[in-house]
Amino acid sequence: MTSAAARGLVSCSECALVSRPAAANAPGYCPRCGQKLEFRRENAIERTWALLVAATVLYVPANLLPVLATTTVVSSADDTIMSGVIYLFASGSWPLGLIVFIASIVIPIGKIVALGYVLITVQRNAQANDRQRTRLYRIVEFIGRWSMLDVFVDTYIVALVQLSPLMSVEPGPGVPYFMAVVVLTMFAAMSFDSRLIWDRSTHAG
Amino acid sequence: MQADDDIPEAVAVPPRRARFSPIWIVPILAIVVAIGIAWDRLASEGPTITIIFKSADGIEAGKTFVKYKEVNIGQVTAVRLTDDTQNVEVTARIAKSASALMVEDAHFWVVRPRISLSGISGLSTLISGNYIGFEAGTSAKKGRQYVGLEVPPIVTGNTPGRQFVLQSKDLGSLGIGSPLYYRRLPVGQVVAYDLAPDGSSVQIRVFVSAPYDKYVVRDTRFYNASGVDVSLTANGLDVRTQSLVALLEGGIAFETPLGYASSSQASSETVFPLFHDRVTAMKVDESIATRYVLYFQESVRGLSTGAPVNFYGVAVGEVTDVGLFFDPKTLNVKPRVEVVLYPERVVAQLPTGQGVRLQAMVEQQVTRRDFMQKLVEQRGLRAQLATGSLLTGQRFVSLAYFPKASRTRLDWTQAPAELPTTISTLPEIEEKLGRIIDKLEKVPLDGIADDLRKALASLDETLREARSTIQRFDTDVTPSLKSALDEARGALGAAEKVLTSTETNLVGPGAPAQADLRNAMQELGRAARSLRVLADYLERHPEAIIRGKTAEPMPK
Numbered sequence: 001m002t003s004a005a006a007r008g009l010v011s012c013s014e015c016a017l018v019s020r021p022a023a024a025n026a027p028g029y030c031p032r033c034g035q036k037l038e039f040r041r042e043n044a045i046e047r048t049w050a051l052l053v054a055a056t057v058l059y060v061p062a063n064l065l066p067v068l069a070t071t072t073v074v075s076s077a078d079d080t081i082m083s084g085v086i087y088l089f090a091s092g093s094w095p096l097g098l099i100v101f102i103a104s105i106v107i108p109i110g111k112i113v114a115l116g117y118v119l120i121t122v123q124r125n126a127q128a129n130d131r132q133r134t135r136l137y138r139i140v141e142f143i144g145r146w147s148m149l150d151v152f153v154d155t156y157i158v159a160l161v162q163l164s165p166l167m168s169v170e171p172g173p174g175v176p177y178f179m180a181v182v183v184l185t186m187f188a189a190m191s192f193d194s195r196l197i198w199d200r201s202t203h204a205g
Numbered sequence: 206m207q208a209d210d211d212i213p214e215a216v217a218v219p220p221r222r223a224r225f226s227p228i229w230i231v232p233i234l235a236i237v238v239a240i241g242i243a244w245d246r247l248a249s250e251g252p253t254i255t256i257i258f259k260s261a262d263g264i265e266a267g268k269t270f271v272k273y274k275e276v277n278i279g280q281v282t283a284v285r286l287t288d289d290t291q292n293v294e295v296t297a298r299i300a301k302s303a304s305a306l307m308v309e310d311a312h313f314w315v316v317r318p319r320i321s322l323s324g325i326s327g328l329s330t331l332i333s334g335n336y337i338g339f340e341a342g343t344s345a346k347k348g349r350q351y352v353g354l355e356v357p358p359i360v361t362g363n364t365p366g367r368q369f370v371l372q373s374k375d376l377g378s379l380g381i382g383s384p385l386y387y388r389r390l391p392v393g394q395v396v397a398y399d400l401a402p403d404g405s406s407v408q409i410r411v412f413v414s415a416p417y418d419k420y421v422v423r424d425t426r427f428y429n430a431s432g433v434d435v436s437l438t439a440n441g442l443d444v445r446t447q448s449l450v451a452l453l454e455g456g457i458a459f460e461t462p463l464g465y466a467s468s469s470q471a472s473s474e475t476v477f478p479l480f481h482d483r484v485t486a487m488k489v490d491e492s493i494a495t496r497y498v499l500y501f502q503e504s505v506r507g508l509s510t511g512a513p514v515n516f517y518g519v520a521v522g523e524v525t526d527v528g529l530f531f532d533p534k535t536l537n538v539k540p541r542v543e544v545v546l547y548p549e550r551v552v553a554q555l556p557t558g559q560g561v562r563l564q565a566m567v568e569q570q571v572t573r574r575d576f577m578q579k580l581v582e583q584r585g586l587r588a589q590l591a592t593g594s595l596l597t598g599q600r601f602v603s604l605a606y607f608p609k610a611s612r613t614r615l616d617w618t619q620a621p622a623e624l625p626t627t628i629s630t631l632p633e634i635e636e637k638l639g640r641i642i643d644k645l646e647k648v649p650l651d652g653i654a655d656d657l658r659k660a661l662a663s664l665d666e667t668l669r670e671a672r673s674t675i676q677r678f679d680t681d682v683t684p685s686l687k688s689a690l691d692e693a694r695g696a697l698g699a700a701e702k703v704l705t706s707t708e709t710n711l712v713g714p715g716a717p718a719q720a721d722l723r724n725a726m727q728e729l730g731r732a733a734r735s736l737r738v739l740a741d742y743l744e745r746h747p748e749a750i751i752r753g754k755t756a757e758p759m760p761k
Contacts, residue, residue: 043226046226046229047226047228050229050231050232051228054232054234055235057235057236057238057239060239061238061239061242065242077267184231184235
């Protein structure tokens with residue numbers, strides 16, 4: 001089974017209409033919906049890599065900088081994501097801790113690792129596990145938005161707990177970095193062209 | 206040789222796209238940001254210091270802050286016992302911005318709520334928990350190891366003002382934080398006190414905050430303003446108090462004596478004596494002081510050390526010692542009073558022009574002695590005891606001229622020289638009174654009383670006798686007197702009859718015997734009056750019948 005591109009055809013990324021390209025270099029526009037046609041997304045791998053690297057770099061400050069500064073009359077504490085998770089586990093609310101742990105630590109790392117794995121396999125022309133890799137990519141794309149959970153929790157708490165002067169909660173400097181990580185991984189997932197997985201596939205689906 | 210066909214075809218490698226995709230700006234930016242954060246973190250990493258405290262009361266790792274002027278400059282990262290387990294070692298990470306403050310002589314202490322009479326401090330720690338207070342030092346050397354203070358310093362280093370050291374015999378009721386008053390205005394505090402190295406006095410460190418520190422000049426006197434100062438002196442009862450706080454917890458006041466206010470400002474760390482009370486403190490510091498000894502021939506009761514020496518009511522010195530003197534030659538013990546005279550006090554009382562002249566005179570010992578000698582030997586200057594208050598019996602030494610006093614010489618070879626004395630005026634009166642009492646004592650009151658009693662007894666007897674006489678008179682004389690009177694009345698009646706009968710012929714107008722008769726009548730009237738007087742007298746003095754009329758005047 002061959003792909004449309006292999007047969008000199010191009011499929012629209014918008015409405016999936018398969019059409020003949022206007023020229024080999026410039027496929028032109030979709031006759032049905034007017035979307036600019038591409039055999040494969042331009043520089044998809046490079047772009048994904050770039051965003052992924054940026055996300056990986058920013059993941060470090062996102063986890064080291066505090067995301068929540070709690071000030072009460074008796075104390076003031078800065079919590080990073082990890083210290084918050086530890087606190088939740090230690091204080092007994094482990095289900096909540098587990099949710100935060102998965103949403104804020106497992107998912108971002110999983111996304112980065114998964115995307116990296118997919119990219120590497122594509123670049124190496126790996127031909128195995130095409131379906132699994134595609135499923136992985138699908139999961140990454142779907143789950144992306146949910147890793148903003150931590151930021152949502154932050155915003156809720158900051159908005160709710162304003163009992164100044166008794167207690168106040170301020171977002172920490174780590175929040176923007178964490179948001180950047182989430183957004184960058186989402187962009188990375190979007191900029192990747194999943195058709196690349198199949199380009200070298202021998203899979204007879 | 207090989208055939209041309211064997212020549213292999215060159216490999217055509219498509220030119221690699223070296224194009225730089227703008228998407229790579231994103232990860233480069235991310236790396237720059239991450240490095241920036243890391244750099245920022247590393248750069249803002251301040252020094253780590255250790256502070257030794259006796260106890261870690263209220264200090265928790267990660268929760269206790271180090272605050273300077275109520276601003277967080279660091280956080281405690283660890284609390285552990287020292288190696289000898291005697292103290293607590295607190296490790297704190299100080300912010301980079303405050304690292305310059307961590308010099309050798311900086312101080313740390315634990316801020317706890319403190320309640321004292323002069324105020325409540327650290328109340329915020331009741332809810333926020335204790336924190337570590339910090340005071341910057343002035344040293345240039347960096348420090349990383351500190352020993353924490355147990356008591357917070359009262360005055361932080363950069364509060365404008367100056368510190369002075371006061372020397373006192375004892376601490377009194379003073380304590381750290383005791384107020385310092387200037388014209389009853391709290392202008393400073395006691396910041397520390399300690400025994401002098403030799404243990405002979407107490408050194409009290411006071412801080413006078415700006416701008417009041419400029420009122421501390423070299424001649425400023427510091428004195429204890431603790432509590433109520435009640436003193437009973439020759440001047441009478443004197444009660445002084447400062448504010449209620451000073452009353453309760455003591456305090457120090459300072460004041461500059463008049464005329465010294467313009468002297469130069471005292472530099473920081475100047476040592477001042479701490480006087481016991483204001484009166485002692487405010488005595489003008491006389492540079493010229495002449496000591497004299499006085500030997501009295503009378504009791505010096507009521508004379509105490511510090512009592513004034515007055516010259517015609519003007520204070521010119523004070524009593525420095527009251528004691529006894531033993532003269533081995535005459536085996537005589539007599540009261541001894543040592544005084545110190547300040548000639549400058551006399552100068553101060555003079556009009557300006559004269560003061561300068563006398564000042565010049567008293568400044569030289571020779572001229573001063575000469576002057577004093579003239580006063581004593583020619584003018585008769587003598588010292589005598591005088592009573593300041595009859596109520597309290599406090600006495601003072603009075604100097605006055607006694608031109609009639611016996612000549613004496615002022616002997617400068619003795620130190621101190623003896624100033625001649627004269628008996629005080631009060632003892633003179635006492636002596637006179639004593640003499641009168643002595644005379645009164647000589648009067649034989651007992652004999653007089655005896656005589657008086659005897660006289661009274663005889664008088665009693667006499668009266669009794671008189672009564673019996675009167676009774677006799679009553680029984681014996683009165684009836685005859687009565688008949689005599691009756692007869693007299695009869696005679697008068699007859700005379701009346703005669704008169705009425707003779708009126709027409711004798712007494713009628715123009716009767717010749719009328720004048721004679723009137724005369725006779727007048728004589729008769731007089732006789733009757735005499736008789737009445739006699740009767741009256743007899744009634745009052747019946748004894749007259751026996752003794753006759755005495756010469757003593759009649760009692761009124």
